[in-house]
Amino acid sequence: MRLLPLFAAITLSLSVTATHAEDAPTPARVAVRAAHLVDPQSGQLRDNPVVVIEGERIVEVRYDGQAPANAKLIDLGSATLLPGLIDCHVHLTGDPGEIKGDYYEAILKRSSIDSAILAPIYAKRTLDAGFTTVRNLGAGDYVDVALRNAIDHGDIPGPRMLVSGPPLGATGGHADGTTGFSPWITFNGIDGVADGVDAIRHRVRENVKNGADVIKFMASAGVLSAEASVGAPQYSQEEMNAIVDEAHRWGKKVAAHAHGAEAIKMAIRAGVDSVEHSSLIDDEGLKLAKQHGTYLDFDIYNDDYILAEYAKKGFPASTVEKERMVGRVQRENFQRAVKAGEKLAFGTDAGVYPHGWNAKQFAKMTQWGMTPMQSIQAATVNAADLLGIKEKAGAVAPGYYADLVAVNGEPLKDITQLEHVGFVMKAGAVEKNELSR
Numbered sequence: 001m002r003l004l005p006l007f008a009a010i011t012l013s014l015s016v017t018a019t020h021a022e023d024a025p026t027p028a029r030v031a032v033r034a035a036h037l038v039d040p041q042s043g044q045l046r047d048n049p050v051v052v053i054e055g056e057r058i059v060e061v062r063y064d065g066q067a068p069a070n071a072k073l074i075d076l077g078s079a080t081l082l083p084g085l086i087d088c089h090v091h092l093t094g095d096p097g098e099i100k101g102d103y104y105e106a107i108l109k110r111s112s113i114d115s116a117i118l119a120p121i122y123a124k125r126t127l128d129a130g131f132t133t134v135r136n137l138g139a140g141d142y143v144d145v146a147l148r149n150a151i152d153h154g155d156i157p158g159p160r161m162l163v164s165g166p167p168l169g170a171t172g173g174h175a176d177g178t179t180g181f182s183p184w185i186t187f188n189g190i191d192g193v194a195d196g197v198d199a200i201r202h203r204v205r206e207n208v209k210n211g212a213d214v215i216k217f218m219a220s221a222g223v224l225s226a227e228a229s230v231g232a233p234q235y236s237q238e239e240m241n242a243i244v245d246e247a248h249r250w251g252k253k254v255a256a257h258a259h260g261a262e263a264i265k266m267a268i269r270a271g272v273d274s275v276e277h278s279s280l281i282d283d284e285g286l287k288l289a290k291q292h293g294t295y296l297d298f299d300i301y302n303d304d305y306i307l308a309e310y311a312k313k314g315f316p317a318s319t320v321e322k323e324r325m326v327g328r329v330q331r332e333n334f335q336r337a338v339k340a341g342e343k344l345a346f347g348t349d350a351g352v353y354p355h356g357w358n359a360k361q362f363a364k365m366t367q368w369g370m371t372p373m374q375s376i377q378a379a380t381v382n383a384a385d386l387l388g389i390k391e392k393a394g395a396v397a398p399g400y401y402a403d404l405v406a407v408n409g410e411p412l413k414d415i416t417q418l419e420h421v422g423f424v425m426k427a428g429a430v431e432k433n434e435l436s437r
């Protein structure tokens, strides 16, 4: 009963907001003009594009270079436009820059409050790099939910986020931060450790309740965690089935971290929507992914950074050794997946390497078998399909969010141009503009 006045107040403020909305003037039109547009839907480079925007959406795309008279023109000159980029695997609540040569200090002296303070900086770097949508696959204490909400409310700048909350994982596995410590050391806070079907179903429901858009779980061991294996399965088939069944019933997609061939196949059989890393996938795994329509994410830039920097950051030699076991094979398997015509989405695991460097992965993808257009499709139309937002993001077309980026020159000739995005618009708002004259 004591809650009643509160509800009354909320109802009142909602009706006030509604009245304001009715009075709002129709949004002014904006036209963005450039020399070219990379259109991932058709796989074509189009000339003389003019994108007409009303509010947060695109209302018209024309190819005559003519801006409508009633629109405010943003002229990007000789630049090339693309849809805002999408990274399907980031961790905006951490950055390797925070680990200053002392691995144990980073683990033992920091909490989610430190993450929450720094995350907006990484969100802004990511947006400025041209990524207008990201899927954040794993964060403790629901810091990712708070970050997404602050961005959605317009409190801070950042990419549109789909978030998982704490990733599910087995005791002693890749999601269990206490592995490798004395049994007397425990950490306070919310993580996703859950064993057995009932506990797993409960954990999925808790993540949904607390605001997760997607469910992430650790199907296999990992590189940057303390287990000896890099790819062994860490859940039984029954447990993986339960995660997917539960998540899908609540209308949430599932992303499975998996390096090892067996864990990848178990996750695909369970019905996950994407496999993250996919490092040691075998022929049977590639075949299964195709049969099930499973997206594969290969974070194939990571290896360069981990091998160059992580020993200096004080990570155990065994971790760097594990990276050596997967890095090169992962790239070779990426190439096999491209040849096999798998469904591939762009996911970098940024946060393992610095935020804002996301686009460095494009060059790796073209070096290992993709055309520049395919690599851009992985980060636009395919990524939007995986995220379940393909009707509103990942393309430049009427009805879509006005998420636009632009680069100088022609990225289809030199994909590294995407590492130097000079213009970013998210949902009709200009976030960065170094190009317009």
Ligand code: ARG
Residues within 6 Å of the ligand: 221, 222, 223, 224, 225, 277, 279, 299, 300, 302, 303, 306, 323, 326, 327, 330, 349, 352
């Ligand atoms: N977060 C991943 C893990 O710890 C990073 C793997 C990076 N290595 C790679 N070759 N993609 O397992």
